[in-house]
Amino acid sequence: MLQQPELIFDFASDHFSSSQMGMFSDYPAVVVEEVPHQHLLTYTGLMGEQSQTEDHHELLKVEPCESGEEETMETLVAADSLLDMDCVDTLSLEQHYSQAFLPSLSDVITAPVTQVTVSAEGVVGAVDQSQWHSLHKERPAAQLQSRKRRGNTLYLWQFLMELLQDRQVCPRYIKWTDPQAGIFKLVNSKAVARLWGKHKNKPDMNYETMGRALRYYYQRGILNKVEGQRLVYQFTSLPVNMVYITDGDCGKEEEDDDIDKSGNDEGLSDGTISSDQSAEDEEADEGEEEEDEEDFQPPLKKTSLVSPRAAAAQRPRPTAKQPAQRDTVLRPASASLIQEQHLPIVSAEMLRTLQNLQKVRSLQPAGQASVFKTAQLLGSLCERQAASETATDAGKGAQHKSHAERRNALYLVPPTTSDQ
DNA sequence: CAGAAGGAGTTAG
DNA sequence: CTAACTCCTTCTG
Numbered sequence: 001m002l003q004q005p006e007l008i009f010d011f012a013s014d015h016f017s018s019s020q021m022g023m024f025s026d027y028p029a030v031v032v033e034e035v036p037h038q039h040l041l042t043y044t045g046l047m048g049e050q051s052q053t054e055d056h057h058e059l060l061k062v063e064p065c066e067s068g069e070e071e072t073m074e075t076l077v078a079a080d081s082l083l084d085m086d087c088v089d090t091l092s093l094e095q096h097y098s099q100a101f102l103p104s105l106s107d108v109i110t111a112p113v114t115q116v117t118v119s120a121e122g123v124v125g126a127v128d129q130s131q132w133h134s135l136h137k138e139r140p141a142a143q144l145q146s147r148k149r150r151g152n153t154l155y156l157w158q159f160l161m162e163l164l165q166d167r168q169v170c171p172r173y174i175k176w177t178d179p180q181a182g183i184f185k186l187v188n189s190k191a192v193a194r195l196w197g198k199h200k201n202k203p204d205m206n207y208e209t210m211g212r213a214l215r216y217y218y219q220r221g222i223l224n225k226v227e228g229q230r231l232v233y234q235f236t237s238l239p240v241n242m243v244y245i246t247d248g249d250c251g252k253e254e255e256d257d258d259i260d261k262s263g264n265d266e267g268l269s270d271g272t273i274s275s276d277q278s279a280e281d282e283e284a285d286e287g288e289e290e291e292d293e294e295d296f297q298p299p300l301k302k303t304s305l306v307s308p309r310a311a312a313a314q315r316p317r318p319t320a321k322q323p324a325q326r327d328t329v330l331r332p333a334s335a336s337l338i339q340e341q342h343l344p345i346v347s348a349e350m351l352r353t354l355q356n357l358q359k360v361r362s363l364q365p366a367g368q369a370s371v372f373k374t375a376q377l378l379g380s381l382c383e384r385q386a387a388s389e390t391a392t393d394a395g396k397g398a399q400h401k402s403h404a405e406r407r408n409a410l411y412l413v414p415p416t417t418s419d420q
Numbered sequence: 421c422a423g424a425a426g427g428a429g430t431t432a433g
Numbered sequence: 434c435t436a437a438c439t440c441c442t443t444c445t446g
Contacts, residue, residue, distance in 0.1 A: 155437075189423085202439085207423080213438055215425065220437090230423060 156213050157222045157235070159196055160184070165243040169195070179244045182235035189231050 154162075163169045164176060164184055173188040173195070186192050189207040197205020214233060217223035226232040 200438090205439090208441090209439055211424070212426080212440080216438070218425095225424085 154199065156196060156210065157217060159199055160192070161235070161238075161242065163192065163195065165245065167245055170245045176244060177232060179242075182238050183226055184233060184235070185229070186231040186233075 163174045173191040177183050177185045193207040193210040224234040
């Protein structure tokens with residue numbers, strides 16, 4: 001049975017209304033993600049009452065473009081334009097970003113990150129188990145939750161994940177060497193340990209101590225050691241809404257021996273964590289905000305250890321990704337969860353439009369006019385969607401609206417549950 | 421000497 | 434009591 005398309009954004013008014021935001025909350029996450037030679041925009045939808053049992057990942061494959069940070073950034077600009085809306089009272093994007101460890105919205109928009117998660121406030125925190133994807137075939141992602149965080153303590157693995165999502169730290173002190181495989185490297189182990197110690201209020205923390213904690217995770221199935229590579233570890237599973245920051249130009253890596261040149265740990269931490277906030281504020285943020293926003297569920301206790309050899313087999317391949325390893329997010333286009341007839345054609349076309357560099361360049365970040373331009377571009381596409389709807393059963397629900405209304409609206413069609 | 425491994429002790433919920 | 438560290442010793446390159 002086909003589900004009705006739902007209005008999620010009205011271009012005529014150029015913003016979400018409160019009621020529309022309520023609708024949008026059923027489609028909480030929009031993820032712009034870069035994979036080699038293609039860009040994906042993912043709607044990660046928790047569908048209303050089904051949110052506890054099912055999640056829907058819709059992938060819209062965008063026309064491949066030349067890889068590069070410029071394109072990535074423009075994708076983000078496009079996404080920003082797409083999401084730029086007068087709904088700060090209800091969506092509070094910047095608030096969400098800050099709560100998702102990122103220093104500021106502007107950082108997100110201007111940085112060559114490879115994935116950005118945008119969601120209605122509070123929804124990202126509702127990461128259910130199916131939004132974890134295992135990096136091990138023998139442990140399905142669906143099993144990757146069993147423990148609750150104790151109190152307000154941020155676990156080390158969570159802390160590292162957050163560092164990996166913090167442009168101030170990644171890739172300067174910690175970086176992904178193979179995000180697809182969950183492999184990361186402690187570029188500056190001392191700095192990371194110091195940050196961890198600061199977070200734990202353990203000024204004597206060092207890498208030796210932190211390293212033991214990391215090794216402790218081997219038995220728990222949270223981490224694997226990447227054989228033969230010092231300071232390189234592998235997450236056994238990752239949340240699908242991870243924000244992946246690649247090397248890019250968002251910060252230079254800093255080797256261990258660079259760390260002491262400042263000669264000031266506090267200065268390091270301040271500068272590392274945030275240039276906008278004091279380190280104390282940031283630490284408070286880490287300890288509290290993310291508590292609610294990022295409901296990370298730690299993996300189950302490991303039942304079968306992955307051999308170091310197997311882990312080594314997944315050694316970093318920055319350019320040779322393995323789509324199958326993270327099919328939840330990086331599902332190949334051929335396996336897209338969006339069926340063509342259910343696909344919000346407008347959205348697909350819109351994304352292609354946004355991906356078109358010429359047009360993207362015309363978009364001004366944070367410019368509402370750009371959204372309207374997009375809406376204009378979509379107008380004709382809506383016509384095509386309407387034509388498509390008459391040819392298929394998809395989107396019957398949209399037909400209660402006039403063509404004029406549809407011309408100015410963006411519909412998101414829920415996927416069929418059969419294509420999970 | 422840094423990093424890795426792992427036994428044993430500690431702490432918080 | 435247990436999870437999640439932290440301390441400590443030993444080993445390796």
